[in-house]
Amino acid sequence: MSGHLSPIDTAKFVAAKRACDYVEDGMRVGLGTGSTAAWLVRCLGEMIQKDGLRITGVPTSTRTAELARQVGITVTSLDEARWLDLTIDGADEFDAELNLVKGGGGALLQEKIVATASDRMIVIADKSKQVETLGAFPLPIEVVPFGWQTTKALVEESLSSLDVLGDSTSLRLNGDMPFVTDEGNHILDLHLKRIGNARQLALVINQIPGVVENGLFIDICDIVVIGHGNGKVEV
Numbered sequence: 001m002s003g004h005l006s007p008i009d010t011a012k013f014v015a016a017k018r019a020c021d022y023v024e025d026g027m028r029v030g031l032g033t034g035s036t037a038a039w040l041v042r043c044l045g046e047m048i049q050k051d052g053l054r055i056t057g058v059p060t061s062t063r064t065a066e067l068a069r070q071v072g073i074t075v076t077s078l079d080e081a082r083w084l085d086l087t088i089d090g091a092d093e094f095d096a097e098l099n100l101v102k103g104g105g106g107a108l109l110q111e112k113i114v115a116t117a118s119d120r121m122i123v124i125a126d127k128s129k130q131v132e133t134l135g136a137f138p139l140p141i142e143v144v145p146f147g148w149q150t151t152k153a154l155v156e157e158s159l160s161s162l163d164v165l166g167d168s169t170s171l172r173l174n175g176d177m178p179f180v181t182d183e184g185n186h187i188l189d190l191h192l193k194r195i196g197n198a199r200q201l202a203l204v205i206n207q208i209p210g211v212v213e214n215g216l217f218i219d220i221c222d223i224v225v226i227g228h229g230n231g232k233v234e235v
């Protein structure tokens with residue numbers, strides 16, 4: 001499965017593979033979204049085929065659900081599973097306190113709900129995702145389509161009193177059309193460069209009418225497994 005991989009794919013693969021050590025027979029596992037999480041899903045599929053691992057997966061997007069079914073993972077909904085033993089997902093950024101920026105793939109809402117409904121969340125990431133201060137990666141905010149331009153203006157206005165650098169937002173596009181999430185919403189990407197107080201920013205943004213959720217994951221992640229291009233892994 002890991003044939004001839006580029007350094008970046010090697011890093012993602014080894015992080016995903018190592019995270020599988022935390023998965024035990026019978027567990028209900030939240031399955032993240034993105035290219036690193038896709039490696040996890042493939043690794044779990046291999047463990048099911050080769051080692052007879054039995055797990056139930058709760059995917060965080062239609063993309064992940066499709067891949068999980070393809071590799072033989074039994075898939076159920078969060079409503080069916082109710083509570084999960086573990087969620088394993090990628091991230092766009094993580095800092096020393098294990099706070100995250102997520103949503104580069106547009107699945108932040110389901111990802112946050114699923115991770116919050118889990119005993120433990122493990123992030124798998126290549127080393128480039130590690131940052132001293134969050135914010136270089138644009139912060140995704142999921143908003144309802146109705147009145148999104150007003151929501152955008154309110155988000156930008158709310159930043160003036162906060163410890164951030166930058167205040168521009170852009171509507172995420174899919175070609176010429178607004179990107180649409182699995183929940184039928186849009187994504188605003190907030191270009192901040194630096195987020196001084198992530199907890200405060202998350203609270204302020206989520207109070208704005210029209211905002212469904214933001215991509216800051218505060219006090220949710222328990223462990224980060226970091227993969228390197230040379231195949232080494234740090235936990």
Ligand code: 5RP
Nearest residue numbers: 034035036090103104105107
């Ligand atoms: C999707 C996410 C992803 O986990 C994040 O974007 C990282 O993706 P990748 O593993 O492809 O770098 O939050 O909404």
